[in-house]
Amino acid sequence: MSVELIWALITGAALFGVGIYGALSQTNLVMIMMGVELILAGALINLVAFWRYLHPDVAAGQMFVLIVMTVMALEMAVGFGVAIARFRSKGSVEMEEAAELKE
Amino acid sequence: MANDLALMLPEIIVLLTAIAALVAEMLRQPRVAFFVSITGLAVATMLTLPLLGEQATAFSDTFRIDTLSIWAKLILLPATILSLLLVRAELGGSAREGTAYVLIIMITLASLIMAGAGDTMLLVLGILLAGLGSFALVAYPRTDAATEAAMKYFVFASVTAGVMIFGLTYWFGGTGSTLLSELVILEKSPALAAIGFIAVVIGLGYKAALVPFHFWAPDAYEGAPVSIAAYLSVIPKVGAIFALAQVVRDLPVESAWQWIIAAVAVLSMTYGYLAALGQQNVVRLLAYSSVAQAGYFLLGVIAVGSSPLAFESLIVFSAAYAAMNLGAFAIVMQVGRTLEAFKNTGRQFPMIGVAMVVFLISLAGIPPLAGFVGKFLLFGAAMEAGFTWLVVIAIINSVLSLAVYLRIVVPMYQPSENEVITTDTVTIPLVRQVWFAGLLLTVLIGLAAQFLLGSIS
Amino acid sequence: MITAQAIFIGFFGVAAVWFGIVVFRTFSMVRSAIALLFSQTALGAMFLTMQAEFLGVLQIMMMATEMSIMAFFMVMFMMDPGGMGKMEMTHQKRLSWIVGLVSFTGAVAIAVFIDWGPVATTVAETAQQTEALGLELLGRSMLVFEMAGVTILTAMIAATSVAIPPIPSPEKIHKDKV
């Protein structure tokens, strides 16, 4: 067992926890997106740590990191697109105000 | 490599179709985009046929050309064509209608990729791609409802995708590979396998609208145009379910993955129908029904590896589901979104009445229609896998489902107080073609299920 | 045994987490965005520490761009640009806090209790790594790579189509005239 791996994984776990907290507690769409970014950051650090300390010769690990980065970027991009559309129609991206569709 | 490309030809054609449609849209030729899309998808379907019976992988095992993925193409591509007809009927003439076609084809591509995914990265990308297109489609009308639906959809999607990716990293840590086929290694650490699998269930469960990841679905379907809702309730869902089947194929049993699937199945079936029971809005009702139907799909997933019926049942039921659900939505498009609108339609328009009744009782699983054959196979598969109790719950839910679907049937044949003929219910040719095709398929799949079964095995 | 690497990892890790927490503790979105940027940069630094130089650099560069875009948007969508009013932007804090803590604990438990097997002590040189990644990209993961490309294309279309202002449909114009 290596201290580095554990520490890195704990960092990932902490980022994940913070991200989850953010995603659940924020009222603003953009802030929720930040929470998601943090969750994905946790995933990134996990992946890199696993690659480095367990499977350094597997390039797929790095590849996965790239994919996760892509996911982060694309979600941001489309997220902002949706935010703009929402802003145009409603003037706000507050989630609490988005409760027209319900039972 | 060339062989890989040949194996993936249908997907490539789909991609090219999307690009061609995009070009046509950019040239402000939505009609052309539409016809290009239809033609391209039809060609892709044709090109899938020679692959039947193939058992191979492409691109170093990252993509599987097997029964599931081939049949995903054969089911989802025609279903997409039908959806496109519906979309054309509803959104035709609006600005940037071609974008909708492009996005739809892209989502279909994503669903196909998911259904054949052999690599966790492809799974992630498939979910992402399907999601990205869906938000835009749901937000298409730009009304308050549509943007709200898109926003909720987006939040749900991004959070669940994040959790899923985070969980999947552990699989990489455990196996040292992103390939699904390497999951067998996890036999020694089932806890790790289980944790990763829950993450996958979260991601795919959201896509397939399984309880408890379904919350976006009713809102999104209600906010979106009906045709888009019809599309979203079928194609990405089937893709996600197939992806789940691909995942569990290599998952060691010790990870208790069957338990998770069973739990989610029970929740989905029961909650879906319970929630549908009180709906006044037919689209919402069908949304919840699609949640429940996703639960039924899991009966096939649970049997993967322990019953030869598993794949057959999944395929037959998804074909049936596609036919009847698209048909039902098509009729909703024609009649209206509320139960009020359905009053007396059965008497005024006998054909629409008959068609809707057929779709609904097929959804409820009454023979000899497609839904019955599908569910029957699913039940058989689950029983063979030793999940008789699950089948019992499914059967009890079938009774519940009947009550749900009768909620639509009953007003259709109830004489309304004022026998005014609602003139706004005009037959839209494209929609009529769709529900007619759905009707035909629903009946045919029920009667000639062997055609499917024979080709599957 | 605590190595220099471990110390750096620990340091940058704490930094990343700290800035991550700060994201949700400020009352201005701009500040949140900047905190997130720092957090991600710390993460990039961790990558560098873990000898994934290509990824580290990529992370820092990408996040810098991304966060600056985010900052623009902050300004656009912020109700209180300066964050002076200390307005509340959270709800169900207690539950979120518990869930966050439980997730953290769970993930830590996984990290600690799972037997991860033997640890590799050395990795390939940076250049070889990058080469291997390139081969992976155009070899085994070709399809994944291509899919990522398609996804980016779709994201562009999707983002554009939702973001551009709605054009009234020809029918609508016609109707309005009538």
Add this chain to the structure above:
Amino acid sequence: MISISLVILAPLLAAIVILCLRKRAYVLALSSAVISLLGSLGLLFGPGVELILPGLPNMPLRLVATPLTSVLSTMVAVVSTLVLVYATGYMSQDKEKNRFFATLLLFIAAMQMLVLAGDWILLLSAWELIGLSSYLLIGFWYQKPGVKAAAMRAFLVTRSADLGLYIAVFLLIASAGSSDIAATLNTDGTVAIVAGLFLLIAAMGKSAQTPLHDWLQRAMAGPTPVSALLHSATLVAAGAILLIRTAPMLPPETLVVIGIVGGITALITGLIALGESDLKRLLAASTSSQYGLMLLAVGAGVPLAALLHLIAHAAIKSSLFLGAGVFQHSRGSTALKDLAGVARDQPRIFIGFVIAALALAGIPPLSGFFSKDAIIAATMTSSHAWLFVPLVLIGTVLTGAYMARALRILWQGNAQKKTLAGLHWMSAGVAGLVILLIVLGALFPTIEAFVAAPLPGNMLAVGLGLSAALSGLLLGWFVPVRSLMGPLLEKANQGFSIAGGFDNLCVRPVFAIAHACEKLERRLYTAVLAVGKTGVKIAHAIRSSDEQGIDRFIFSIVHRTIRLGRQARALQSGLIHRELAITVIVTAGLFVITAIGLLIY
């Protein structure tokens, strides 16, 4: 072969033809009766025949003509022919006479079938069919008040008792493995005792034995020829015939019971007859009483004596009834007080009536004398003579008494002259029967020889019987009934009903059960619900559904489900963070399930 089918088919076909043609009913009826009579005579003088017809698998239907059955068949044919002759006159004014004749012919066919049946299934069928036709005949004037109740009563009582026959038949078939009556007569042991007792129940029902005697008197609501035919010679006879035919198989234990039942009936219904105030009802009670005597004979182990009395009684009681019918036509009533002096209106008929009454009482040289003698002699040979002989003698005294009383009342009074339509037909019928009852006595030795069964002769019996009959007649003629019966009169008029009789003992409990079932139907699931009534919600669900019974249960489940659905929908708050929170919590549940699963594996 031909004659055996003629006997049954002739009346049956005639009935159908009458229903189709709807005219010339009496011609057809009479001719078919004659054909039937010829057929049975053919059987009587021809060789024994057995006709096997397809029936149930391995259980074919059989018609047999043994000496016993052909004698009975002849008796039925003769009596029915004469009754038909009478009915031609009696019914000449009735609009519905087609239906009458058709039903009557159906009845005759069924009776012949019963008599000639060679297997249990056919016997059972015939048994039930005569029940049906008697129902139809008793209820012939169905629009009159009281008639439908009488018909219903007759059918229900006999049918209830028929269960005994059903069970006896099942027992016999089960033990013998065949439905052939001849084959089952070898049964012995417990089965024979039990089956015998069940047969007795059936016979008690049909032959109106105590305590099932009540229906017969009520059945007098039907037309008189019906009474004459059904309630003297045929329908009631079925019970006795059944026992006579199965006598070879009946073990002593059963015979005692049969004898006791017969004796008690003879006593009780004799008393009822004595106290009766209606001529037809008197005759009906007398019928029960006479059949009681026959059962005594069977119980004493000499079925032939019973057979002889059966035959004699058939002729006697038919002529009595037919006479009563003429009186009824004459006075428009059958109550004895209305009939006082009617003898002077119809002297010729009255002569016949007197002869028949004397015959019934057992005055030589009429047939009744011989048959009653045979019964007394039979009981004296029985091992239970100490019980049976007094019973027979009392029965005989009572017979004499009530007949004498009736004769006296009919004789004393004033004449009311009135011409009657169809009187000559009626007279012909009565005359035929009276002649028959006179000459029958002479034929008895022939019958004895024919059936080839010894009959115990006993001079003491002759003396006892004769003195009993004479003392009965004298008592009846000279002593007023009130002083003769004393406190028993009241009871007799109520039909000696114990604890409310048939109505209270059977009908009410059955209806009570029925209503209880109906109530249960309504309450059943209310109760089920009450068990599960855990909260106000469910109680509300019950209240809100106004439907009763099980439906309520079903619908309350539906309501509960819908309520559950509403609660489920409430989860869908539209607020994404709440929904996400639910997702998280449920996912945590998934983790728990997984943990359990992992531990188990």
Add this chain to the structure above:
Amino acid sequence: MLPIVSLTLFLPLLGAIVIMCHRNAAAEKVHKIGIITSALTLLGAIWMWVRGVADPDMAGKGFAQVEQIDWMPSIGAAYRVGVDGISLPLVLLTALLFLLTLIYSSKVRKQPQAFVVLMLILETAAIGTFTALDAILFYVFFEVSLVSMYFMIAGWGHEDRQRAAQMFFIYTLLGSLPLLLAILGLYLGGETHTFDMRVWIENPPLEGGAAMLALIAMLFTFAVKTPVFPFHTWLPAAHVQAPAAGSVILAGVMLKFGTYGLIRFALQMTPEAFREAGVVVLIFGVVAALYGAFAALAQTDLKRLIAYTSVNHMGYVIVGVAIAALTLDPEIRAIALDGSVLQMVSHGLVTGALFFLVGMLQDRAQTREMDQFGGLLKTVPLLGWSFVLAAFASLGLPGLAHFPAEFQIFLATLREEPWAVIVILGIVITAGLYLKAISQVFLGASNEKWKTMPDLDRRELLTLGPLLFFIIVLGIAPSWVLDVVHQTTIALAF
């Protein structure tokens, strides 16, 4: 060889399609097509009858006239139809009843097209249920009949039809799904995965606890369908609300699905388990028979009364089947089953006739309450006497249809489980209730209100005539049916 079974089976469906193609045909024409189709179907059934059930290859055992087409060979499901002595009489009965019902209903003017189409679909489903030799096919037809009946009640029923229809549907669907489970169990339990019922009958695939579970599932289904106390409450509700035609089909044909299934599935496919549970089933049968009789006695509504007597009569069938399951003696088994099958046929004829009669009465008087009538025998003699005849047949009078059947059932019962013969009390109670009904409705003084009530017309006579004829024929000479039944029942061995 002409595929007569399939032709007969699908002829009504063809007729339905023909009618659907004539979208604007007049009501008369629609009815004419319906009647012609069902008449041809009856001819087909008669042809089947003439061919008989003796299969030369099987030495009288098993099924005859088998027709088979692959349907889903990969899961062992095929289109297999055929008949044996148990199903053939029921097919004939079905064809006859449908023809008569269509004749009777030729006056229907409320959406005649849909009505006739529904009837014809129902006919195919009913014949299919009886002839199917494939479990899936059986289930398919079983359910289709359910759906069509639902629409029949909901569309053409009386006052409270929606509720009754819903009740009927929920109840019987809830009932039929366990059968699906049992079918799957049998399918998976066998060595070769097939849905061929003949294989299952030849070698019962399940044993022990699994067989018992499957049996319980099947018993539940068939108990609801038959119906057995306490699952019977849908029956009176459905009958009272259903149109006369629906009632006739429901009672005459569809109730037999339950008992037919009981023989075909429960008895033949899980015989050992059934033997173990036989006493319980027997008790249920006895209770149902007595309860039905008593409950009928308390009714004031004529239609409800007849509906409850169905519970009684079907209770006898259950008793017969239970006895057949319990006994080890093939002779007793044959007697019990002969009786049960014949009872099904005669119940179809008799109850059919009774429901027709009540329908006719209701058409005339718009009420079914018995105390509203009185003395009708005088006013409408034909109707009255027909009712009397049918009622006496129903109460089990010899010479009429029910007697030979009930006789055999009781005989077998006494030979196997003597205590159960208390069920025979039922025949007295039914006698009582029918006499009560007859005397209330038809006897006594005529009610002024109905003085002008018309007697049966030609259409009605044409409907009733054949039924009454067969009631008598079956009572006098049951052997022409029993011989066919017996061929099969005597060969049963388990």
